[in-house]
Amino acid sequence: MKNSRVLIGILGLDQHEVGAVAVARMLRDAGMEVVYTGRFNLPAMIVQTALQEDVDVIGLSVHSWEHIYYLPELLALLEKRQAAIPLIVGGSIITKADEAGLKKMGIAAVFGPSATRQGIIDSVTALSGEYRGLWKKHG
Amino acid sequence: MTEKQTQAQIPLKQFYNPEDIISLDYETQLNSPGRYPFARGRQADLYGASGWIQRELSGEGDPVRSNEQIRYLISKGQMGIDVIGDSPSMAMLDPDHSLAANAVGTQGVSLCCLDDYRELYKGIPLDSISVSSSLPPIFALAGLYLAAKEEGVSPLKLRGSVLQTPFYAEDCGYAMQMPFNLRLRLALDSMEFCAREMPKFHSFVEDTYFFSEAGLNVVEEMALGFVEIRHLVREMIKRGVDIDSFAPRIAILVNCGMDFFEEIAKIRAARRLFARMMKEEFGAKDPRSLAVVITCHTSGLSLTAQQPFNNIVRGAVQTLGLVLAGVQAIEVSAFDEAYRTPSKESHLVGLRTQQVIHLETGVAKVTDPLGGSYFIETLTNEIESRIWGMVHDIEAKGDPAELSYEGWFRRFFQDAMERYGKQINEGRLLKVGANIHQIPDEEDTMLKEFTEKKFEPCWDRIEKIRLYKKGRNQKKNKEVLQKIHQAAKQPKASLIEPVLAAFADGATMGEIAGVMRLAYDYPYDPHGVLEPPI
Secondary structure, three states: OOOOEEEEEEEOOOOOOHHHHHHHHHHHHOOOEEEEEEEEEOHHHHHHHHHHOOOOEEEEEOOOOOHHHHHHHHHHHHHHOOOOOOEEEEOOOOOHHHHHHHHHHOOOEEEOOOOOHHHHHHHHHHHHHHHHHHHHHHO | OOOOEOOOOOEOOOOOOHHHHOOOOHHHHHOOOOOOOOOOOOOOOOOOOOOOEEEOEEOOEOHHHHHHHHHHHHHOOOOEEEEEEOHHHHOOOOOOOHHHOOOOOOOOEOOOOHHHHHHHOOOOOOOOOEEEEEOOHHHHHHHHHHHHHHOOOOHHHOOEEEEEOOOOHHHOOOOOOOOHHHHHHHHHHHHHHHHHHOOOEEEEEEEOHHHHOOOOOHHHHHHHHHHHHHHHHHHHHHOOOOHHHHHHHEEEEEEEOOOHHHHHHHHHHHHHHHHHHHHHHOOOOOHHHHOOEEEEEEOOOOOOOOOOHHHHHHHHHHHHHHHHHOOOEEEOOOOOOOOOOOOHHHHHHHHHHHHHHHHHOOOOOOOOOOOOOHHHHHHHHHHHHHHHHHHHHHHHOOOHHHHHHOOHHHHHHHHHHHHHHHHHHOOOOOOEOOOEOOOOOOOOOOOHHHHOOOOOOOHHHHHHHHHHHHOOOHHHHHHHHHHHHHHHHOOOOOOHHHHHHHHHOOOOHHHHHHHHHHHOOOOOOOOOOOOOOO
16 A cells, blocks of 8 residues: 655744644654645645645644635635645644634644644545545546 | 653752762852852842843734734833734745735734834833844844934933844744855844944843744753854954953843753753853953843743643743742743734733732742752753753854754754654653643633634735835835945945945835845845845
């Protein structure tokens, strides 16, 4: 079985990187391939890299409120490119109300402050499996 | 049973005895507070009648909103100001940059030109209150200097500080995409300028706070801090500046986590190390050059998103430790910091925490109340020797500019981030409410109402700055920017005077930073959107 390929990045000018680095390394240690795009990404850059790198899941670390405005744009871009890559958003700033809103928007999985290591790994594994299945069906 | 140890993995005994400090020489290692080597405090009567500078880190929205915030805090007893910029300001981007669109004024105040500083400080008594900032130092300095002069306040009277972060900013939270040598030069030029023009102002605050929030332990925090201090001091000496003209205006802004005694010992050790280094290694003679000012922002990383009320307890414990250690100014991290830019309510809690400890507990009445404790002195010695060992290990690796370019510091921070994440995940670092004594989300409601309150970016400010830029004399603006570019091309020229002139003439931070980058063969706009104006 092919290992999951995951993009991990941060949007806009948010410079809080502790979570992104910790999660990227955690997923790598769990045997996944991680494409780390770091800080200063706009939605178009994330989508471009995700397609070029052929990732199964996009994981965004959010520690500012910029994601509120960038995520709808990112989802629209994915749709435009006809790429149904699942989007995972994580960050300690995410409240219960945020989580509900993000899921409604179309974010596949949301991890707030109480996320566990295993929970994140399981979610990435499941979503990338689903995505690859989808890919095969269409391709 | 596992051996007991501190957070920095220093082994601990069950208790400590006179034998543990039998080799401690009182006169040379401790001495009275206010006497060399200042381990026990930089002054004998440390807290006098008014205590330490009690303040909260503030800043949100546009400068007018932040001015109101400052006035509110002063009306509640705040004794100094510390303003943080929003993420575009911290990255030296103007609000009209496309990457800034969704971040203007949300994580701090948006400041990009002299008009902004005029509004920020309007009606604030700049001659009597200390004005600190967590902003790109060159612009904070220019804004304060020029705004004060216009208000008729002599720069000679200005007190306060700017953070100098040339070593680690790019790697850890405050990237402004400038080369190491330019960052260093700006810091040195500022220090030289202030030694002359703003002698009461702390032009070099070594900020160990922001990078230690990557999850560093106290030894790593202070070792990296000292590596940077030592490099800047050596460079100033190389420039021929008298050490006693700038050393009294070096301060350290430290972090404060939850390992109570370790944090206290760290601060005592740092004072002693600084004094010895300045006297023995750098030949400083003025006692003020030896007794370093230490201020603190309590750790945001130590706070939890779960059960935010626990954060109020954490802030109180950290503040108590800091007062026992004898720091000169404190900011308590907001209890809602895990979720948002601090609310008005959490600012007030931070201020009241300090006031209760100051005015009700009596802990500030005697200087260094823990001095002589078998345990505290042992821990102070141990931490001091570990910090010093690490400083020399890092210095032995070679030129810090090279280390920075080849990514050594960045890897160090990333390893620390990973280590910290693992410590929490594996329960080796306990956080009540997060990885022990959790409660179901539906029960975790106390104080959560503040976490759900968000505010929008200042969209209107983007347009305002666009119009401001259009309304200037374009030819003149180009000229002042060209002057900065020329000065930046000459390694011996000071950048402060041309930056002051350009700022006074209406140039913006983004433009000034951009032309300085250009002079160092970096792109004007690190994000590749804007065309250079010169």
